Amino acid sequence: MSAVSAASPPGPVRLGLIGSPNSGKTTLFNALTGLRAKVGNYPGVTVERREGALVLEGRDARLIDLPGTYSLDPISPDEAVVSQVLAGEVEGVAPPEALVIVADACSLERSLLLIAQVVAEDRPTCLVLTMMDELAVRGGSLDTSRLQDALGIPVVPVVGHKGLGIRQLRVLLADPEAWSRPPVLPPENRLEQSAWIDSVMSACGAERPDVHATTERIDRVVVHPILGSLLFLAVMLTFFQLIFAWATPAMDWIDGAMGTAADFARGLLPAGLFADFVADGLIAGVGSVVIFLPQIVLLFSLLYLLEDVGYMARAAFVVDRAMARIGLEGRAFVALLSSFACAVPGIMATRTMPSPRDRLVTILVAPLMTCSARLPVYALLIAAFVPQEAAWGPFGMQGLVLFALYIVAPLTAMAVAAVLRRSLLPGEGMPFILELPSYRVPGLRLWLSQVWGSAWAFLRRAGTIILLASMVLWMLLTFPRTEPPANLGPEQAAAYSLERSAAGRVGKAIEPAIAPLGFDWKIGVGLLASLAAREVFVSTLAQVYATEDPDASLRAAIRADTNPVTGEKIFSPATVAALLTFFVFALQCTSTIATIARETNSWRWPTFAFGYMLALAYGGALLARHITLALT
Ligand SMILES: Nc1nc2c(ncn2[C@@H]2O[C@H](COP(=O)(O)OP(=O)(O)OP(=O)(O)O)[C@@H](O)[C@H]2O)c(=O)[nH]1
Ligand SMILES: [Mg+2]
Missing domain, CATH: 3.40.50.300 (P-loop containing nucleotide triphosphate hydrolases)
Known part of the structure; x- marks a missing residue:
């Protein structure tokens, strides 16, 4: 010593x-x-x-x-x-x-x-x-x-x-x-x-x-102009297939466990407000998000595997070549790729970019990347409304829809970047100077610890922000309490009280603004709540529907819900298409907004990002609705 x-x-x-x-x-x-x-x-x-x-x-x-x-x-x-x-x-x-x-x-x-x-x-x-x-x-x-x-x-x-x-x-x-x-x-x-x-x-x-012989041999295919692009598509398609195919059994298991937990809590607690709070507020709210843990784990396992092996740097290279005319340099793609996990580290990764304008453009489009918080929303709606059958060779319909949602966002980001380049933030793109690392066999320990880190971060979010949001929303959905007229059945009575709760009234108030998209007040409450974090949309819907029928799963409940006046399904194909599109584009994330404010040192740019993404979300949802209506 x-x-x-x-x-x-x-x-x-x-x-x-x-x-x-x-x-x-x-x-x-x-x-x-x-x-x-x-x-x-x-x-x-x-x-x-x-x-x-x-x-x-x-x-x-x-x-x-x-x-x-x-x-x-x-x-x-x-x-x-x-x-x-x-x-x-x-x-x-x-x-x-x-x-x-x-x-x-x-x-x-x-x-x-x-x-x-x-x-x-x-x-x-x-x-x-x-x-x-x-x-x-x-x-x-x-x-x-x-x-x-x-x-x-x-x-x-x-x-x-x-x-x-x-x-x-x-x-x-x-x-x-x-x-x-x-x-x-x-x-x-x-x-x-x-x-x-x-x-x-x-x-x-x-x-x-x-030269690393294996790397050179592999790269002959992987960064080949045509083969490389095809491989990139194949890798991504397989990626999203696996997320659905492999996660389902574990999700069903967690779903069942949550149901058991809610029943157990109800059995333990005297019937009344507190039991409702625990079962419909906390367990339904947080549980509905925790169900997606298997998909999150799969998403990150695959993402880190591709990253550790060295494929992600190649993906940036291949995409960069395909998008050469956008005027964003290669390092922007690395930042945008990490935004697929979460926009916050993605935006921070733009610090590697020498040009302040390039950096700003990248920061402004990074939140369009499909971050993992969107996954629970997509997975819920896809599992409930997209048929499971095979659609295209080995590829199932659900995986294809998920792939489409993931791919639309970056394409839009490229378009937005190109527009920003030609309007607000003109300038020449910098040459691509990303150094391609050698392929490496990733260490199991590192990989497991990365996956565990992300899974833990997801659970921590569920235990903090989602839990808090669930508590607040349960109160807003429960109070003020209005006694329903005696002649209503139990389900209608619950709906009657829900509509007159604080959250219900806010939802009703914004209904005219979202009615053109086919959204009702319940979806409106979910959208407002999701401004805190996207997954809160899922927990809010879970609470709304648990109040009406504690026994039905969220998936079944949204499938069955009908408009009391017209008798039409609330979640019609057109509404689901509009809703998915809305989530592709909208900037519903307080952490991202705060990060943009910090990295740009102003409130102007986060406001701008929120505004243009809301416009895209609303316009896109309207378009998606009308296209679906025309097709069906
Ligand atoms: N084969 C081999 N791989 C290593 C070794 N040390 C690190 N790596 C791998 O090299 C890659 C880069 O490691 P990092 O520790 O992230 O490198 P860094 O210097 O922090 O990189 P930046 O933060 O980007 O500057 C990872 O895939 C590591 O697993 C080593 O001694 N041998
Ligand atoms: Mg490092």
């Missing part, structure tokens, strides 16, 4: 991780701290500083994970974070005392410029070489002790995702005061730096690795 020397500053030693994008910094950060920061096989995953506490050989330390950067001269907001943290310009954040450079051993030469700049900072610095496994597979080699001599700083080889070399690294990191320092600092002028780089490369006797 190394003793803390008297000269070392008080408090934990601060270590900063610096390196090129996709070099494995966050993987190391997670391995050293035991945290679960987001890792992915494409450049630009980390866009913010993240700190973690750890104990190194008995000494307290703090490790700072930083966004990837090719040099210390920042060209984009995420890269600027690195220079700001180094210079101690971030308020309340002490600069790191020692720097840990992380470099991909397979592309050491391309990291040497950054290494030269960081070493020239003249702080204790060490170098961690990641991807040593890949270097060996690709027939390259590197003499780390000669590299250490050439650089004058300690060098540790690791295989980050497997934890190899981490123990030695911990020992080294515990004592930065003892790290060797170069006798002469690397040059600061670019020209001399390139002479310096050559000398380091020859001094360490590096055998440059061959």
Whole structure:
């Protein structure tokens, strides 16, 4: 155990991780701290500083994970974070005392410029070489002790995702005061730096690795102009098929369990308002959303698998080529792809974009991407109203509709981006400079922990925002209480009281505005509630229908609901089409609105985004309704 020397500053030693994008910094950060920061096989995953506490050989330390950067001269907001943290310009954040450079051993030469700049900072610095496994597979080699001599700083080889070399690294990191320092600092002028780089490369006797043969072979198909696009479509189609095909049994099971829980609560509690609150308010509300856990888990399992393998970066490449005329650069597609999970990290991922205008356009269209909060709404309506039979070869109708909903949104986003480019935010698109990573066999542990993280985030939302919304809505749907006339049957009596509740009255009040879309006041209440978060639409409908008939499943209840005056089905094909379209386009998400406000530093842009998306949603829903009416 190394003793803390008297000269070392008080408090934990601060270590900063610096390196090129996709070099494995966050993987190391997670391995050293035991945290679960987001890792992915494409450049630009980390866009913010993240700190973690750890104990190194008995000494307290703090490790700072930083966004990837090719040099210390920042060209984009995420890269600027690195220079700001180094210079101690971030308020309340002490600069790191020692720097840990992380470099991909397979592309050491391309990291040497950054290494030269960081070493020239003249702080204790060490170098961690990641991807040593890949270097060996690709027939390259590197003499780390000669590299250490050439650089004058300690060098540790690791295989980050497997934890190899981490123990030695911990020992080294515990004592930065003892790290060797170069006798002469690397040059600061670019020209001399390139002479310096050559000398380091020859001094360490590096055998440059061959191109990753498997990657090259696979990419001949995957990024091929025609085959690549076809493959992309096939991958996406299969993706949505699986989400329906595999999730159903687990969903039915959860559905049953929720029903049992509600019955159990009713049996336990004395009949009355409180029992209604627990069964129809809490269990029906939260349960109706939790049912979609299997689909969420499947969605993220497949998404992370594609991402970890390295396919997502290719998908961005293929889509970018197909959309070359839009005027958005490749990094925008990476941000838009992550918006498929959730627009909030997607919008934050735009920090990798150097051009402020490109970045703004991307932020404004990112909420159109089909985020996972839409999935419960789509899945409910599709499961209830789209027949299950096979429609097109192996592809079922339900999966196809889901695929269509997922694909319409990005196409619209491209169109909106093109319009913004030609009107409010003109400018030339930047060239595509996304570096395609090697294909990698993803680690099971990483994959499971990513999926678990997302599943947990979904459950946490259900336990917080959805639970809160369910409580508030139950009150609004229950009070003020109006006694129904005695001659009504139980179901009509419930409907009578519901219509006269606070929520019912608001729904009735907005009914004229949404009637052209075929929506009644119940859907109106759901739409208003969904402004907080999209899934709340599902929990609200569940509560509305549970009040009328606690025994029917939500799916069955919305199928059966009819207009009391005309006797027509409320959820007619035209209404369902309009409703799905509305959810494709509307910006019903307070977190996204807040994130846009924060990232653009104004309320103008979130207002603009909300407005144009509402216009698209209303117009699109109206169109969808009339097309469906004409067809049926
Ligand atoms: N084969 C191999 N893969 C690794 C190693 N270390 C990390 N990876 C993988 O490399 C990819 C990138 O890892 P990250 O830790 O996200 O890289 P990063 O440097 O934080 O990337 P940015 O945040 O985008 O700058 C992931 O798919 C990791 O699983 C390693 O030593 N060997
Ligand atoms: Mg990272």
